[in-house]
Amino acid sequence: MSTSLRAQEFCQRALTDRDNFWSEQAKAIHWEHPIDQVCDFSRPPFSRWFVGGKTNLCYNAVDRHLPGRAAQPALHFISTEVETERTFTFQELYDEVNTFAAVLRSLGLRRGDRAVIYLPMIPEAAFAMLACVRIGVIHSVVFAGFAPAALATRIDDAEATVLITADIGLRGGKVVPLKRLADEAVALAKLSPKSVLVCNRGLDPKIPWTEGRDVDYATFRKDHEKEVVPVEWLESTESSYLLYTSGTTSKPKGVQRDTGGYAVALATSMQYLFAGEPGEVMFAAADVGWAVGHSYGVYGPLIHGMTTVFYEGLPIKPDGGIWWKIVERFHVSVMFTSPTAIRTLKRQDPALLKKYDTSSLQRLYLAGEPMDEPSWSWISEALGIPVIDNYWQTETGWPILALLPKIEPPKIKPGSPGIPMPGYDARIVDPTTGQTLPPNEKGILALGLPLPPGCMPTVWKDDQMFSEHYCGRFSEVHLYSTFDYAIQDEDGYFFILGRSDDVINVAGHRLGTREIEETICSHPQVAEAAAVGASDELKGQAIHCFVVAKQDLPDSDSQARLQKEIESVVVSNLGAFSRPAAIHIIRALPKTRSGKILRRAILAAAEGRETGDLSTLEDPVALEAIREIIQKQAGR
Numbered sequence: 001m002s003t004s005l006r007a008q009e010f011c012q013r014a015l016t017d018r019d020n021f022w023s024e025q026a027k028a029i030h031w032e033h034p035i036d037q038v039c040d041f042s043r044p045p046f047s048r049w050f051v052g053g054k055t056n057l058c059y060n061a062v063d064r065h066l067p068g069r070a071a072q073p074a075l076h077f078i079s080t081e082v083e084t085e086r087t088f089t090f091q092e093l094y095d096e097v098n099t100f101a102a103v104l105r106s107l108g109l110r111r112g113d114r115a116v117i118y119l120p121m122i123p124e125a126a127f128a129m130l131a132c133v134r135i136g137v138i139h140s141v142v143f144a145g146f147a148p149a150a151l152a153t154r155i156d157d158a159e160a161t162v163l164i165t166a167d168i169g170l171r172g173g174k175v176v177p178l179k180r181l182a183d184e185a186v187a188l189a190k191l192s193p194k195s196v197l198v199c200n201r202g203l204d205p206k207i208p209w210t211e212g213r214d215v216d217y218a219t220f221r222k223d224h225e226k227e228v229v230p231v232e233w234l235e236s237t238e239s240s241y242l243l244y245t246s247g248t249t250s251k252p253k254g255v256q257r258d259t260g261g262y263a264v265a266l267a268t269s270m271q272y273l274f275a276g277e278p279g280e281v282m283f284a285a286a287d288v289g290w291a292v293g294h295s296y297g298v299y300g301p302l303i304h305g306m307t308t309v310f311y312e313g314l315p316i317k318p319d320g321g322i323w324w325k326i327v328e329r330f331h332v333s334v335m336f337t338s339p340t341a342i343r344t345l346k347r348q349d350p351a352l353l354k355k356y357d358t359s360s361l362q363r364l365y366l367a368g369e370p371m372d373e374p375s376w377s378w379i380s381e382a383l384g385i386p387v388i389d390n391y392w393q394t395e396t397g398w399p400i401l402a403l404l405p406k407i408e409p410p411k412i413k414p415g416s417p418g419i420p421m422p423g424y425d426a427r428i429v430d431p432t433t434g435q436t437l438p439p440n441e442k443g444i445l446a447l448g449l450p451l452p453p454g455c456m457p458t459v460w461k462d463d464q465m466f467s468e469h470y471c472g473r474f475s476e477v478h479l480y481s482t483f484d485y486a487i488q489d490e491d492g493y494f495f496i497l498g499r500s501d502d503v504i505n506v507a508g509h510r511l512g513t514r515e516i517e518e519t520i521c522s523h524p525q526v527a528e529a530a531a532v533g534a535s536d537e538l539k540g541q542a543i544h545c546f547v548v549a550k551q552d553l554p555d556s557d558s559q560a561r562l563q564k565e566i567e568s569v570v571v572s573n574l575g576a577f578s579r580p581a582a583i584h585i586i587r588a589l590p591k592t593r594s595g596k597i598l599r600r601a602i603l604a605a606a607e608g609r610e611t612g613d614l615s616t617l618e619d620p621v622a623l624e625a626i627r628e629i630i631q632k633q634a635g636r
């Protein structure tokens with residue numbers, strides 16, 4: 001296996017000749033006011049990129065393309081939920097975004113204010129995001145699968161004054177009553193937004209309405225049609241958006257994003273990593289509620305002058321050929337999705353892949369969770385194109401590890417997301433000291449500081465969380481911890497081995513065990529609970545819960561009732577994607593003598609594995625009981 005030398009040299013320059021490298025990359029975007037300083041790292045661990053420069057994400061994604069691309073499609077929208085298809089050219093996108101921005105201004109939103117967006121995959125989600133950043137309003141998109149309680153927490157933390165939603169969303173034909181859920185969230189929130197802006201799709205005839213607070217987008221749109229809203233020129237370091245993600249605490253963290261650094265990072269990754277040409281079509285089959293949807297569903301392709309595709313629907317409805325049909329229909333050249341989606345498609349009729357002409361597709365990118373080799377080989381052979389794994393986090397906003405097809409043909413090592421991307425000083429370090437380990441030794445994947453442009457400059461309203469939780473983990477050095485175990489081989493390729501903390505990854509979506517456990521414990525009959533992420537063939541990991549009831553349950557009926565109730569508490573507080581795969585009612589949780597729940601042992605038992613060293617276990621009977629329950633269920 002030859003090494004990826006040219007790409008490695010390219011990336012290395014971003015570290016050794018940092019300021020020159022990034023000022024060259026910064027030329028890919030428009031600066032209304034030039035940059036004074038490329039990187040200010042005078043207050044470690046915090047860094048500020050392109051200080052003094054003024055720019056705007058919306059201007060770079062939309063306005064800038066009007067002279068040459070006004071008639072080029074900017075966004076193709078296709079929904080198999082409502083059987084609709086619509087294309088917006090860059091000119092039309094410009095008009096829609098200006099109108100949306102005018103509506104937001106009429107609701108009193110000004111630079112620095114926050115708006116929460118709780119929308120399905122409809123074009124208005126992109127209009128709303130772009131309109132916010134156009135006028136300097138910080139948006140926080142909340143995935144429309146989140147439940148009211150989760151939405152309320154995010155509204156409160158962001159102190160949002162406007163909530164943007166729709167009447168309903170649809171998932172495989174099933175109605176998600178978004179406006180009703182939004183109303184519940186507003187009732188739960190401590191700081192109610194002043195206005196709830198509703199994109200009414202006309203799909204809920206009895207949409208609830210609160211006069212004086214709720215605003216019908218269609219009515220306001222008419223009033224503000226054709227208005228032009230001037231771009232706010234933001235400091236490069238000013239915030240563009242917040243995106244909440246789960247961690248080890250029960251409260252989700254607001255990942256903050258700047259403006260200029262993010263724009264440059266996206267332009268760089270679009271050019272060298274995703275390597276699509278302006279004018280071509282990119283299809284990120286990811287919801288706008290997640291990091292991929294932000295970076296490569298909206299901002300990245302548009303900044304690069306590419307057309308983006310918004311798809312509302314499942315990958316297997318009406319059948320498993322729908323994505324390939326979209327590729328054929330819009331001549332998609334770059335596609336991005338998750339390993340879970342590929343595993344789902346692998347279970348479909350293979351003939352569906354051959355039914356459509358996918359010859360426009362140059363490369364497929366996968367991220368969000370480990371990619372298993374059999375599924376990678378299957379899709380690589382089926383499509384006959386490079387399938388490029390890439391590793392990153394909501395916090396970083398763009399890939400940490402990947403390959404650079406623009407620099408050299410990708411040299412893929414199955415099972416590895418590749419090499420560190422420009423500006424990422426990635427190292428495998430000792431989990432305690434932070435000292436760099438030799439090749440092929442397992443350690444924590446950490447990043448030298450400063451983090452490259454585009455990565456979170458801090459946690460929203462919580463500098464301490466950034467400096468202590470993310471950057472203060474090791475005793476001997478200041479490094480950013482990804483909290484993932486990994487190894488690096490002698491060629492410099494990294495292999496991800498899983499999280500080192502209590503974070504579960506279900507189909508690429510991150511969930512904190514604490515969040516789940518606290519939710520379960522809110523049930524009046526529950527004494528304590530442990531949640532673990534057990535390996536799952538389709539989704540990578542699935543949530544298995546072990547629950548101790550306050551009082552003994554006399555029969556299997558009362559157990560089943562409690563299990564059902566716990567399931568509905570989790571779904572109604574966290575959202576349907578957090579639905580546990582198994583809920584076991586047990587007598588006691590295995591704990592250490594100091595009272596710490598032994599999740600490692602519970603997980604091993606849940607996966608039917610050996611539990612390893614249990615010398616710290618207080619009560620071995622508790623673990624034995626769990627093992628018996630699991631064995632009985634599996635018929636082992």
Ligand code: AMP
Pocket residue numbers: 245291366367368369370371389390391392393394395417482483484496498499505508509510
């Ligand atoms: P999120 O911020 O929700 O995208 O989750 C980030 C986490 O997902 C990482 O810390 C990893 O644990 C996991 N992850 C993301 N991409 C990959 C990948 N390509 N291979 C393995 N794990 C990944």
